[in-house]
Amino acid sequence: MVAKLQLISTPPAAKAKRPTNVKIYLDREQRGVAEMLDRFMKLVSLASMKDDDKNGVSSAVKEHAAAQGLAMEVESAALVKTAQDLLQLTRELKELWLFGPLREIGEGEGEGSMDIDSVKVGEMAEKILRKDAESQNPAFGLDS
Numbered sequence: 032m033v034a035k036l037q038l039i040s041t042p043p044a045a046k047a048k049r050p051t052n053v054k055i056y057l058d059r060e061q062r063g064v065a066e067m068l069d070r071f072m073k074l075v076s077l078a079s080m081k082d083d084d085k086n087g088v089s090s091a092v093k094e095h096a097a098a099q100g101l102a103m104e105v106e107s108a109a110l111v112k113t114a115q116d117l118l119q120l121t122r123e124l125k126e127l128w129l130f131g132p133l134r135e136i137g138e139g140e141g142e143g144s145m146d147i148d149s150v151k152v153g154e155m156a157e158k159i160l161r162k163d164a165e166s167q168n169p170a171f172g173l174d175s
Contacts, residue, residue: 056124063117070110077103 077099 056108056120059120060117063113066113067110070106070113072105072109076104077106
């Protein structure tokens, strides 16, 4: 009986289509945080490097400083990209939390039939109430 209910509520094919597995989202979050920490550590280490030649400014020191500056730009751009990826993940989680898994094309188009069905149920309930009222009071059915 339980297997029948599961098949009726959500077909296995529909479950396979949607990647709503919690482990996937946790893995993305953990990888993003680890990458942000790694990028930040690289930025700090690049910023804290000291020049070896303190007697005079040579061309090698200028080249080294330029290379460090370029590496810092690359690391900061990667840090921003990782932060954007984490923000995208939070948006996806909010969408799943608020709206549930997004539907595929053509899925859920039978929702208009729910309105029709509810009208039919209302009409049936009115008929039952009328029959009960008529059976209790025979004069009630003659006036209407």
